[in-house]
Amino acid sequence: MLDKALFYIFGGVAVLSAALMVTRRNAVHSAVFLITSLLATAGIYLTLRAEFLFIVQIILYVGGIMVLFVFVIMLVNLDVALQQIQFSRQKWVALIVALALGAQVGLMFWSTGHVKRSNLLLPAAAPADKLPPNSETVAQSLFSAYLLPFEIASLLLLVAMIGAVVMAKKKV
Amino acid sequence: MIHATLEFLRTYAGPLIAAVVIVAVLPLIAGYVVLLERKVMAHFQVRLGPMRVGPHGLLQPIADALKLLIKEDIIPENADVWIFWIAPVTSVTAAMLAMGALAFGPAFQVAKDINIGLLFVVGVSSLGIFGIVLGGWASNSHYSLLGALRSAAQLVSYETAAGMALVSGLLFAGTLQITDIVKAQASEHLWFVCFAPVSFFIYLVASIAETNRAPFDMPEAESELVAGYMTEFSGFRWALYFLAEYANMVVVASVATTLFLGGWLRPFSGLGGPAGTALDLFPVLILLALAGYCGYRAPKQPVRVQQLVMFGVAGLCALFALVLAAPLFVGALAGAKAGIHGAFWFFLKVSAYIYLFMWLRFTLPRYRFDQLMRLGWHFLIPLSIVNVMLLGLAIVLSSQYGVNRALAIGVMNLITLLFALYLVSVEKGREDRKAAQTADQVTDSYAG
Numbered sequence: 001m002l003d004k005a006l007f008y009i010f011g012g013v014a015v016l017s018a019a020l021m022v023t024r025r026n027a028v029h030s031a032v033f034l035i036t037s038l039l040a041t042a043g044i045y046l047t048l049r050a051e052f053l054f055i056v057q058i059i060l061y062v063g064g065i066m067v068l069f070v071f072v073i074m075l076v077n078l079d080v081a082l083q084q085i086q087f088s089r090q091k092w093v094a095l096i097v098a099l100a101l102g103a104q105v106g107l108m109f110w111s112t113g114h115v116k117r118s119n120l121l122l123p124a125a126a127p128a129d130k131l132p133p134n135s136e137t138v139a140q141s142l143f144s145a146y147l148l149p150f151e152i153a154s155l156l157l158l159v160a161m162i163g164a165v166v167m168a169k170k171k172v
Numbered sequence: 173m174i175h176a177t178l179e180f181l182r183t184y185a186g187p188l189i190a191a192v193v194i195v196a197v198l199p200l201i202a203g204y205v206v207l208l209e210r211k212v213m214a215h216f217q218v219r220l221g222p223m224r225v226g227p228h229g230l231l232q233p234i235a236d237a238l239k240l241l242i243k244e245d246i247i248p249e250n251a252d253v254w255i256f257w258i259a260p261v262t263s264v265t266a267a268m269l270a271m272g273a274l275a276f277g278p279a280f281q282v283a284k285d286i287n288i289g290l291l292f293v294v295g296v297s298s299l300g301i302f303g304i305v306l307g308g309w310a311s312n313s314h315y316s317l318l319g320a321l322r323s324a325a326q327l328v329s330y331e332t333a334a335g336m337a338l339v340s341g342l343l344f345a346g347t348l349q350i351t352d353i354v355k356a357q358a359s360e361h362l363w364f365v366c367f368a369p370v371s372f373f374i375y376l377v378a379s380i381a382e383t384n385r386a387p388f389d390m391p392e393a394e395s396e397l398v399a400g401y402m403t404e405f406s407g408f409r410w411a412l413y414f415l416a417e418y419a420n421m422v423v424v425a426s427v428a429t430t431l432f433l434g435g436w437l438r439p440f441s442g443l444g445g446p447a448g449t450a451l452d453l454f455p456v457l458i459l460l461a462l463a464g465y466c467g468y469r470a471p472k473q474p475v476r477v478q479q480l481v482m483f484g485v486a487g488l489c490a491l492f493a494l495v496l497a498a499p500l501f502v503g504a505l506a507g508a509k510a511g512i513h514g515a516f517w518f519f520l521k522v523s524a525y526i527y528l529f530m531w532l533r534f535t536l537p538r539y540r541f542d543q544l545m546r547l548g549w550h551f552l553i554p555l556s557i558v559n560v561m562l563l564g565l566a567i568v569l570s571s572q573y574g575v576n577r578a579l580a581i582g583v584m585n586l587i588t589l590l591f592a593l594y595l596v597s598v599e600k601g602r603e604d605r606k607a608a609q610t611a612d613q614v615t616d617s618y619a620g
Contacts, residue, residue, distance in 0.1 A: 001176050028255065028309060035302065055288045059295040064328070070305050071324045074317065133287050135348055 006047045014040035027073045031066065038062050052134040190282040194271055202418035203233030209530050216534040230481060243407035248311055251404065255310035260409045263303025263416035267423060270297035274426045275350045277436045277515035289350035290431065294338065297423050300416055301327045304384075307413070308401035319400025322390045322541060326381055329548040334378035336556035337371040340563045341431040344368065354435030361442035363434035367581055368563060370588045372432045374556045376528075379424035381548070383417060386533040390541050425525035426518075433521045436514030455516045456497045463489035551595050559588045 014037050021033035042057040142150050181188075207222065207229065214221025222229035247256055273292045275281040286292060301324060308320020341364050345353040357363055365372045381388040392400030402413050429435060438451055466486035473479045496516060499509035539547070562584040570577035 002180060026252075028252070028306070032255065032258075032306065051286065051288045052291075055291045055295050059291070059298070063295055063298040063301070063331075067301055067305065067324055067328060070302070070309075071321065071328075074305070074309055074321060135288055135291075 003047055007044065010040045010043035010047065013037075014044070027076070028070065031070050031073055034069075035062055035066050038066070050134065052138050187282050187284075190280075191272060194282065195268060198268060198271065198419055198422075199237070199415055200233075201422070202415050203237060205418050205421070205526065206236075206414070207233050212527070212530045213534055230485070237411070240408055240411040245407045245409065246404075248313065248404045250312045252310040252312070255306050256409075259303045259307030259310055260405065260412035260416070261303070262306070263300045264412050264419065266296055266298075266300035266303070267416045267419035270294075270423045271419065271426075273350065274423070275354070275430065275435065276426070277512075277518050278351065278354075278510050280511070280515055281351070285349060285351060288348050290338065290342065290348050290353065290427065293350075293423065293427055294335070297420060298327070298331060298382075300420060303413070303416060304401050307405065311401075311404035313404050315397045315399075315403045316401050319392060319397050319403070322397075323384060323401060326384070326388065326390060326544065326548075329545060330378040330381040330552070333374055333548060333552035333556045334382060336553070336560050337368075337375040337378065338427075338431060340368050340371040340556070340560045341375075343560070343563055343567055345431070350430055350435075353430055354437060357434045358437055358441055361440075363432060363437070365432040368432070368559070368585070370555070370559050370585060370592070371563075372428070374552055374559070375428055375432065377547075377552060379428065380529060380532065381544070383420045383424055383529075385417075385421070385529055387536040387538050388544055389538065390544060395538075421526055421529060422522065425522045425529075428525055429518060429521040433525075436518040438513065438517055452500060452513065455513065455520075456493050456500070459489050459493035459496065463487070463493060546599070550599055551592075555588070555592050555595060558591050562588055 017033040017036040017040065021030045021037060024030045024033060038057065038061045042054045042062070045051075045054040045057060210232075211221045211229070222232040225231040225235045247253060270293045272282040273286055273289055273296075283292075304323045305320045308316040308318075308323070311317075342348065342353075344360075344364050344367050345356045347353060347356065384390075384392065390400075392402065397403070402410055405413060434441065440448070440451060443451065463486045466482055466489060470479050470482035470486060473482055496512060499512055563581070566577075566580040566584040569575040570580045
């Protein structure tokens, strides 16, 4: 009961602020709504008892990436940005892409027709007392079963970081 | 529906009440930390500090709060009103939310035993930066904007070092859960500051930078930016920023206490026998001494009201001493000893950490912004990364290859210190070269 209510609250906030994020003219307002949307998504993770995912979402996306976003937005002259046309008006391409995406999602729902409607709307949360401690489980699978993908991902990030440093530096 | 509500209340009434207590009491604590800071600053500078309201200025925070509440609330023209409204609230909310997961003793914790404990505190309290950045932007003022930009850059730079320092502490705890971290230190009979002194130092520096306090208070440097991001804020909104800053101080002090200084454990927590009993009696005795001193000074106060308040303070100290003594001497209350004494030690350690903050603030001159960035990126971040790797190596060596644990940890800490010296020498060389370069050019100190 409480889980369901929380899910709809967080979900509603996430969708609403995502829509507002796209429609605001002011870039800082957009950023604030993006932050709200990310926080609401984190709340949904929490209702699913995925507390590690919840805190990683907050630390990385909200506390890290969005701070940099806002930082960059402030350096941009907003008055100029406000005068410019906000949307690139490629209505037809957008319509086709949206329709294709909608068709995909609809196909998925339709093909799994035997899944009950209630299950479809709200994946059942695992009971908290039966779930093993979250961060330990993530660490175990990250450093045993998924060790190679994890290392490859970190190597990629390292390469990207070094590349950024080399490009930003005036004289090497 | 009513049944569900009752069920909800039955499960969550305790945490809800505790949360309300935090929200209600925190402003009072923050107010008194401000008073303490003003008093300490005054004594450092051989002044008296606030003396007018109440005896020895003890009621100053309440007068300040009343004044700020009834002050005119000014919103600058062309400010982004909506963001101007929510910015201070964001800062305060983040700080208070983080406080919910902290354990102020074995018995006092709002969100009990959450698996991600320490990460939650660190992550949520870092959201307070949005209050500063958005508030600075929304004021539509150059000083505010510059303060906000500095703040964002500073926080992003120092958060990495602070996080790495926390990781090396957590290596020894093996868990993120706050009560378990303290229990791990209890079973070691040693605080983690003994295992990872370098990490503690890094966290100390980074936490000062993250709370925007001197010598790292670039976002609000008075001599350059008026008041930085809060230049345009007045009245109660300004008070909210102050509340957030002091609440954040309490949060970082609590994190450091929990992870490095043994949380609510007594010093030498493993010690029993007469020495242990003496340490158990210490809180009672120190409070009794305070009560006695206040009672002795009270008749010498010039004004009747001041005498009464002084007697009140003496009585309060005596009452606290009684509460602390009760579980030691009354057998029926012995179960409450851990909770009451734990809270006392925790608050003592947090106060000591905050006092250290103040001490540094009144001793060290303010950094320049490029020096601040260099310290963060060239010194603290490499040092903290090397520190984590070496301490991890020490743990693996002692647990897998049978090397003496204390020896391994000691050697690794020494290597970290040597690395720190190397970093300092590299930095020194870089500065010398720069000085040699600029010495060639004719310098005009009034140009540009």
